[in-house]
Amino acid sequence: MRVTVARHAGFCFGVKRAVNIAFSAAQGENRGPLYTLGPLIHNPQVVEKLETMGIKSVDSLGNLEEGRVIVRSHGVPPQVLVEAEEKGMKIIDATCPFVKKAQQKVAELVEQGFWVFIVGDRHHPEVQALLGYGKGRACLMDDMERVTGVSKVGIVCQTTQSQESLARGVSKVLSLLGGRLEELRIHNTICESTLIRQKECMALAETSDVVIVVGGKNSANTTRLAEISKAILEDTHHIEDAEELDPQWFRGKRRIGVTAGASTPDWIIGEVVERIKLIGGNGKHGREDGREGRNHPRGAEIHL
Amino acid sequence: MRVTVARHAGFCFGVKRAVNIAFSAAQGENRGPLYTLGPLIHNPQVVEKLETMGIKSVDSLGNLEEGRVIVRSHGVPPQVLVEAEEKGMKIIDATCPFVKKAQQKVAELVEQGFWVFIVGDRHHPEVQALLGYGKGRACLMDDMERVTGVSKVGIVCQTTQSQESLARGVSKVLSLLGGRLEELRIHNTICESTLIRQKECMALAETSDVVIVVGGKNSANTTRLAEISKAILEDTHHIEDAEELDPQWFRGKRRIGVTAGASTPDWIIGEVVERIKLIGGNGKHGREDGREGRNHPRGAEIHL
Numbered sequence: 001m002r003v004t005v006a007r008h009a010g011f012c013f014g015v016k017r018a019v020n021i022a023f024s025a026a027q028g029e030n031r032g033p034l035y036t037l038g039p040l041i042h043n044p045q046v047v048e049k050l051e052t053m054g055i056k057s058v059d060s061l062g063n064l065e066e067g068r069v070i071v072r073s074h075g076v077p078p079q080v081l082v083e084a085e086e087k088g089m090k091i092i093d094a095t096c097p098f099v100k101k102a103q104q105k106v107a108e109l110v111e112q113g114f115w116v117f118i119v120g121d122r123h124h125p126e127v128q129a130l131l132g133y134g135k136g137r138a139c140l141m142d143d144m145e146r147v148t149g150v151s152k153v154g155i156v157c158q159t160t161q162s163q164e165s166l167a168r169g170v171s172k173v174l175s176l177l178g179g180r181l182e183e184l185r186i187h188n189t190i191c192e193s194t195l196i197r198q199k200e201c202m203a204l205a206e207t208s209d210v211v212i213v214v215g216g217k218n219s220a221n222t223t224r225l226a227e228i229s230k231a232i233l234e235d236t237h238h239i240e241d242a243e244e245l246d247p248q249w250f251r252g253k254r255r256i257g258v259t260a261g262a263s264t265p266d267w268i269i270g271e272v273v274e275r276i277k278l279i280g281g282n283g284k285h286g287r288e289d290g291r292e293g294r295n296h297p298r299g300a301e302i303h304l
Numbered sequence: 305m306r307v308t309v310a311r312h313a314g315f316c317f318g319v320k321r322a323v324n325i326a327f328s329a330a331q332g333e334n335r336g337p338l339y340t341l342g343p344l345i346h347n348p349q350v351v352e353k354l355e356t357m358g359i360k361s362v363d364s365l366g367n368l369e370e371g372r373v374i375v376r377s378h379g380v381p382p383q384v385l386v387e388a389e390e391k392g393m394k395i396i397d398a399t400c401p402f403v404k405k406a407q408q409k410v411a412e413l414v415e416q417g418f419w420v421f422i423v424g425d426r427h428h429p430e431v432q433a434l435l436g437y438g439k440g441r442a443c444l445m446d447d448m449e450r451v452t453g454v455s456k457v458g459i460v461c462q463t464t465q466s467q468e469s470l471a472r473g474v475s476k477v478l479s480l481l482g483g484r485l486e487e488l489r490i491h492n493t494i495c496e497s498t499l500i501r502q503k504e505c506m507a508l509a510e511t512s513d514v515v516i517v518v519g520g521k522n523s524a525n526t527t528r529l530a531e532i533s534k535a536i537l538e539d540t541h542h543i544e545d546a547e548e549l550d551p552q553w554f555r556g557k558r559r560i561g562v563t564a565g566a567s568t569p570d571w572i573i574g575e576v577v578e579r580i581k582l583i584g585g586n587g588k589h590g591r592e593d594g595r596e597g598r599n600h601p602r603g604a605e606i607h608l
Contacts, residue, residue, distance in 0.1 A: 167478045174471045179499045184490040188483070195483040 014096025077132020222261025318400025381436020526565025
């Protein structure tokens, strides 16, 4: 049995940065109350660890009156920042710089007189924040039928969407607005690391007998990886941690692929790889640089 | 037999304006040599009439050294204007304002660092002029495969293209550039009158037994009208003037539709309608306002 871990499995730049910011804040000299608005990342194990460090996840600023609030990588609508400022709370902004760019594009388009359609999942906090920057002149692509009489249109994407959803959205705008459309500005704010991870996932599914996708069940980008893999390889399993691995999945299988969402920390991927090796019994690991062990499982050679 | 003439058959705003500008120039006090760069419009009868007024159509400024040059509704590349100025010739600019807008959009996009793809017919003078405004940073959509490494892309359309060609071009850019694409700005410079004429043509084909499309065989927009009608109604005929009408076409037919391209003058449409009425024998004309006669055949009620 050979285990191949996708090179870009796990934490992306924005998540790594947000976790580092949160850790620094918890360990810094300022020991006032420390909150995150919603779980810092969509991974229960990491959220648990943050709690032990004194970082409390809250749903809204609600009754809070003081302390520091960490804005997670997904960002928040601008009115939440205003609310925190009015309460005199210190804002620690861990919004992913790529998400921030998407927020700026929404704001710019609206300022320039465009109506903005957002390609994204209605309930995702990143999309909620993007809508906030639209100041009433933005809506989801899924709701575009409700918007009439617009001729200057902008499109901005949730950073974890696929190029296919963007293309579908653009076709929809062109076909529904047709000749009424004067100008269409598309900002392809889909994050490169999402794309790379998705491409790697496809290659992994094509060259494996089983694919294990590791990450929170509430993580949109992990779920999408599992969908991409499943479309190619039926033997795809989405798990949150090594405990969920079922030895039956690996019976008679030779090539095992492992990938993980942007919010899955390295140590969880490491545990999964170790457990698979135990199940397989021979421990042959697919890294081509020869380094093994649970701490550095990422970066196996996947040629796309 | 009932003859219905599409409301927007014939001269569009830009062509009417260009012909008026040419007539005024020929009748004005300045009696120096007067040229058009290429035929003023794609209609042989009109070009003949202009010749009798002393307006000569030339292929290029070539050996010309003085006089006035009329820029036709299609426009010319900016270097032609410079050439005329250097020769000391007076430029009479009859570029259609909608075409001028498309030229400005190409120039603006290139100035802002975008590469421009033009949705249009390679050999059409309007497209040649648009490419000129691209200063080497624009090409036809058909040639996009040759362009590599671009991430900021603009799309501008020849004014007489269809919304479908624009949509096809956009899909092509999204699918070929994918994740490399950072921003895409689409200027829908397709002229409304082209769209209206095309929609009317569809309605006409759907409600007629025979459709006659009148206009120069070298007129792109007339040819497109004939294609649109032919796709719905096999009994579609593209003619340049009444002489080409074949009585066989109308045998046993009841509902005759007539439309014409943007470069077809009213008097030619009038002659065609008169001839059809003679062939039909009863002269019942489909205008609902009751006015008849060869001088005002346009504007029959077509409900879209």
